[in-house]
Amino acid sequence: MSDPSTTAAPAGASSDVSTRAAVIQMAAGAMLLSSTSLFVVYAHTAPTVSGFYRMFFGGGMLLVWVALRGRWQRFTVRDLGWALLPAAGFAADLIQWHRSILWVGPGIATLLTNFQVFLMALVGFTFYRERPGRWFVPGMLLAMVGLWLLVGAHWSMFDARHRLGVWLGLGSGVAYTVYLLSFRRALKTHTRLSPAQFLGLMSLLCALMLWLWGSGEGDSFALHGVANWSVLLALGFFGQVLAWLLMVQAMPRLPASLVGLLLLLQPVLAFVLDVILLGRPTMSGDWTGLALALAGILLGALRPGRRAIKA
Structure with missing residues (x-):
């Protein structure tokens, strides 16, 4: 009979391995998201057009993935109705963010959109009575100072x-x-749809909205050449499918503070890639502003923990 101590890993060790795997997944997802802003630049299309193909390709891939796993459920009118508002929100996000990427650069644009952390906390406090963390106000002030150093000073x-x-x-x-x-x-x-299927449905509705918006602006949605197709397929796959699947699996296994910290890899890497690959001119004040803004966003994302109940 074998010695159990040599054949079974301690429960703590198994937990540590699971946590490390979740951290790797979360970090990989955030890093993949940081690359999406570069794909928008390299696509060489109108900003609404690149947003359309991200959602069209990504939504289609997600629904195929759900079907191949045998988890497909029939859509209802109710599902479509509840997907309309998030689709409209995401469409408005991409219309603005993709223009910001092309006009101020991927790094700053990605940092700016991450200020939603503070708005989320204010909405949670106003409508759901969710108490923000003690560092929320200092974090917001710190982030504003960092933002001023990055854009306000110039x-x-x-x-x-x-x-x-x-x-x-x-x-x-x-x-x-x-x-x-x-x-x-x-x-x-x-909705009773799985998160992946609902995201796929929402993505295709969002693509439809972006197509209508772009058509109204006179954009052409025709793609020309292998490079054009490759970049936009990569944008849909990495930004709307793989990054999301990695993060949604990792988030429930990690504390919220660590998730917030790992998500900051997205604006950090987007800024660094902007400097290295696109030649963004950067001074010491810009790096200081970036560090302060990121620190403020992290503090703003922290939530108060619950006190342990003694037995």
């Missing part, structure tokens, strides 16, 4: 399009908040 040097790109980046955070809140509410109480 405001007079920017042209009109760059300034508009800054406002659109912040506006995309507002739209993203609408998406997050309505998507979460629909999943919790209003």
Whole structure:
């Protein structure tokens, strides 16, 4: 009979392995998301067009993945109805964010949209009586100082399009908040679809809205050449499918504070890639502003923990 101590791993060791795997998954998902802003630049299409193909390709891939796993459920009119608001929120987010990416750069645009952390907390406090963490106000002030160092200190040097790109980046955070809140509410109480199938449905509805918007602007949705197809397929796969699948599996196994910290890899890497690959001119004040803004966003994302109940 074998010695159990040599054949069975301790429960603590198994838990540590699971946590490390979740951290790796979460970090990988955040890093993949950081690359989506670069795909928007390399797509060489109108901003609404790249948003359309992200949602069209990504939504189609998600629904195929759900069907192949044998978890397909029939859509109902109710499902379609509850997917409309998050689809509209995401469409408004991409319309603004993709313009911000092209006009102010992937790094700043991605940082600006992450200010939705503070809006989410304010909505939670106002409508759901969710008490923000003690570091919420200091975090918000710190993030504002960082943002001023990045864009406010040089405001007079920017042209009109760059300034508009800054406002659109912040506006995309507002739209993203609408998406997050309505998507979460629909999943919790209003649809029996799995998260992946509901996201796929929402993505295709969002693609339809972006197509209507782009058509109204006179955009052409025709793709030309292998490079064009490859970049937009990668945008849909990495940004709307793989990153989401990695993070949704990892989030329930990690504390909220660690999830918030790992999600900050997205704006950090987007900024670094902007500097390295796109040659963004950067001074020491920009790096200081980035660090302060990220620290503020992290503090704003922290939630008060519950006190342990003694037996």
